[in-house]
Amino acid sequence: MDIYRPESAPSTPEMMAELKRLQTLIESAIADGYLSADEMARIKQQIAADGQVTFQELELYRQLVLDKITQGELARDFQP
Template structure:
C-alpha cells in the first residue's frame, strides 16, 4: 500500500505485516455482506494490537467497511 504523508516515516516491515493481517481480517469479515458485532470487535482489536492506530489502518477500514456500507454492499449488524 502506497502512502503520501509529508515528513512521514516509511512503513516498517512490522507495520506492513500488521496491515496485511488487518486486510485479511477485513476481507473475511465482509465476505458475506454482513458485519457482525463480533467481527467488528475483532477488527478493533487488530487495529489496536500494536498499541497504535495508524493512518493506513484507518484508511483500510474506510475502504473495506465504510465505503461498502455507503454503497449498500455491506450491512452492519447492531445488537
C-alpha cells in the same frame, strides 16, 4: 492511544505485515456481505493491537468497511 500520520511513520516490514493481517481479517469478516458486532470488535482489536492506530489502518478500514456500508454493499447489526 496514538494516531500516527503517514508522513511521520515510514512503512516498515512489520507495519506492512500488520496491514496485511488487518486486510485479511476484514476481507474474511465482510466476505458474506454482513458484518456482525463480534467481527467489528475483532477488527477494532486488531487495529489497536500494537497500541497505535496508523493512518494506513484507518484508510484500509474506510475503504473495505465504511465505503461498502455507505454504498449499500455491506450490512451490519450494530451502530458505529
